[in-house]
Amino acid sequence: xxxxxxxxxxxxxxxxxxxxxxxxxxxxxxxxxxxxxxxxxxxxxxxxxxxxxxxxxxxxxxxxxxxxxxxxxxxxxxxxxxxxxxxxxxxxxxxxxxxxxxxxxxxxxxxxxxxxxxxxxxxxxxxxxxxxxxxxxxxxxxxxxxxxxxxxxxxxxxxxxxxxxxxxxxxxxxxxxxxxxxxxxxxxxxxxxxxxxxxxxxxx
Numbered sequence: 001x002x003x004x005x006x007x008x009x010x011x012x013x014x015x016x017x018x019x020x021x022x023x024x025x026x027x028x029x030x031x032x033x034x035x036x037x038x039x040x041x042x043x044x045x046x047x048x049x050x051x052x053x054x055x056x057x058x059x060x061x062x063x064x065x066x067x068x069x070x071x072x073x074x075x076x077x078x079x080x081x082x083x084x085x086x087x088x089x090x091x092x093x094x095x096x097x098x099x100x101x102x103x104x105x106x107x108x109x110x111x112x113x114x115x116x117x118x119x120x121x122x123x124x125x126x127x128x129x130x131x132x133x134x135x136x137x138x139x140x141x142x143x144x145x146x147x148x149x150x151x152x153x154x155x156x157x158x159x160x161x162x163x164x165x166x167x168x169x170x171x172x173x174x175x176x177x178x179x180x181x182x183x184x185x186x187x188x189x190x191x192x193x194x195x196x197x198x199x200x201x202x203x204x
Contacts, residue, residue: 037095043061044074
């Protein structure tokens, strides 16, 4: 049976040590000048040397491609640091529309493993490799991200440790072991963020 074509960006799946993902997130701030809507699973990046008046770091949609850092995945709109997610009203969208200031929930633990759909059809040998993200447009119907793993960027040992521009954004652990997922077109893979801002020894 063919894999369903259902890109959803980076969806938290489990922790690296085997525990199921528990729903923890960190609050970040998106200013009104943000020009790109954010959907569930969209990768986000830190904005250098920027925060709101209370020291909450500013985040924005990440850039796809080798060497670009991520801080995590967008998982909804929240109130502010330490408070629970907003209860949405019927006239509110679950995703964050463009040009709207908001506090957002970001799964930013470097030890979280993410499920993500690939854009092509890698072989089983992709496990252990690295790959970059491929940008996509989110859905205002499902509210999910349209980003995928860029199958064409699959790398095995071609990165250079001292050259950031060669670092792949994701490390591929294995094919997601689910009954409705198989190696081939639109396969879902279990990955870990490789270019994570919180594990980068250089400040942002």
